[in-house]
Amino acid sequence: MSLLSVSDLYVEYETAAGPARAVSGVSLELEPGEFLAIVGESGCGKSTLLFAIAQLLTYPARVVGGSVHFDGVDLTSLRPEELRQHRWRDFSVVMQSAMNALNPTLSIGAQLVDVCRAHTDWDERRIAERSAEVLAMVSIDAAHLKSYPFQLSGGMRQRAMIAMALLLEPRLVIMDEPTSALDVVAQRSLMRQIQALRERLGFSVLFVTHDMSVVSHFSDRLAVMYAGEVVELGATRQVFDRPQHPYSHGLMDAFPSLLGAPKPLTGIAGNPPSLVDPPAGCQFAPRCAQAMDVCTLVRPELVQEDGRAVRCHLIHPVDRP
């Protein structure tokens, strides 16, 4: 059975102009120990999706349809007190900016103690031992238990966040762009550490990023999101080597390489569509160089075939209405 199963999830933001649909019919399965990456531009709904999965959405955002099952339990139906039983113990979240997510007035050690007190009945010795242990896992000396966030470098802060997330040995760690504020060298070292920890401890990772080159070597599967929908989903190497959706193609061609002859790149022209008043057909059609008549009329379905799913009329043609 899947560890995490998201089915047909819809999330809307209430706005003055009407509801904006940020997540639109997303379904995902995550197996125990699997690393699933979600990539897309800002505003594609990837962070909203993570927050919806972790049940962290607040007004004006709300889940308007679908379900999130964690280990068989529907998280969307739980009361706050019941949810609290699952947080940190079963799944934890690593936020984008450790600088803002850590409490600046408490030492790292005190913040670890907070989590233990709230979710376990451990005595002080056990808490201290476990705190030193998780910091060691991310190569931070136990002396830093007494350090405040401002005394750590950006890379160390981010690693401390990951240590905190692993404190109670959750089965799923949800990460929202943990590397985006880091330099390349620190970024690569953090990704390696996440990978090594995952191999050792066997947790699953759900990882959101706008820079797919970050996850290219680390994730098992890759989901490409556009305008609140999953447009392509498959094994990471497969999506990289042979992207099928025109948008995935565009994303691949958007970043320059250090390899091979230098060549001019074009990127993807235009902007994502309005979420309040989305196009009738394919969401990507207005920016798609290969758009056909049918694309502006009929919304393509996400079609599964040989372990990969694509939402495009070019790949899976439909009969014209």
Added chain:
Amino acid sequence: MSEPVLQVQGLTRHFRVGGFRTRGLLHATDEVSFDVGAGEIVALVGESGSGKSTIARVLAGLYPPSAGRVVFEGRDVGRRPSREVRGRMPMVFQDPFGSINPVLRVGHSIARSLKLHRPELSGAEREQEAVALLERVGLIPGADVLRRFPHELSGGQRQRLGFAQALASHPSLILADEPVSMLDVSIRIGLLNVMRDLRDSEGVSILYITHDLASARYVADRMIVLYAGRIVEQGDTERVITTPQHPYTRLLMSTAPDPRLPLADDASVTDLGEPPKVINPGPGCRFAPRCPLVTEQCRASTPALVTLRSNQRVACYAVEDE
């Protein structure tokens, strides 16, 4: 190459840090020298703390150098650049959300720049020129964009606006401090293309400051690699990328994420990627503590930049010219 647009000679900037007992001198940049030619894009590459932004800020006159000389268009800029020099060498900032006044329309910021730096234009000419500038950087239709507020523009559009503002004063050199690092990957390439286009069609030089080697390769003619305030390697972009000499450049190359490359099995597994803060530095090479090739000599003195036969300049004792 004709006379370079910008010559930086021995640029040094120190900051006093700490309190009464812990007083120290932070060496943000030390004896940095380089040229930028006419119609050339030069990339300053380094991690945070390497001093790359300090160099840009000294050049823009945001603070004076502690030592060294800046010669711009053949004239010594002195401790503080004049308005004319600042107009000819404007800066585009990293944060497209913090660098534009949110309560004024787009047209205002451009008109202001035009008023200050090109007072000869009449009101109607100014408007015409502003529209032309916006369209120059791909904000089309310019007349419509002119009347919008910054919050109506996306991050990529705002950075384009930053370049339009910079262009308004007829610059010969634009200082671009990480102009794309806060943008989505998919939008970056459009802006990099704007930079290439400005160089090719307007002959504007650009000092492109970045930590992203791949984007530097995409736009820059020459590349300067900084580590902890000193230049460790410089040369033609393709040379530096294909045959990196300094161990630090090699580390950067091996950690740059590239899905087209297989995952390198390299030193970065143990290297946690922490560049030092250079407070009261010792005499040795600043990369020595992280360097796999370190020797006693490296800890005793700092290697000077040596020109190799490939025209690359490298500051490392371990590098031999084949």
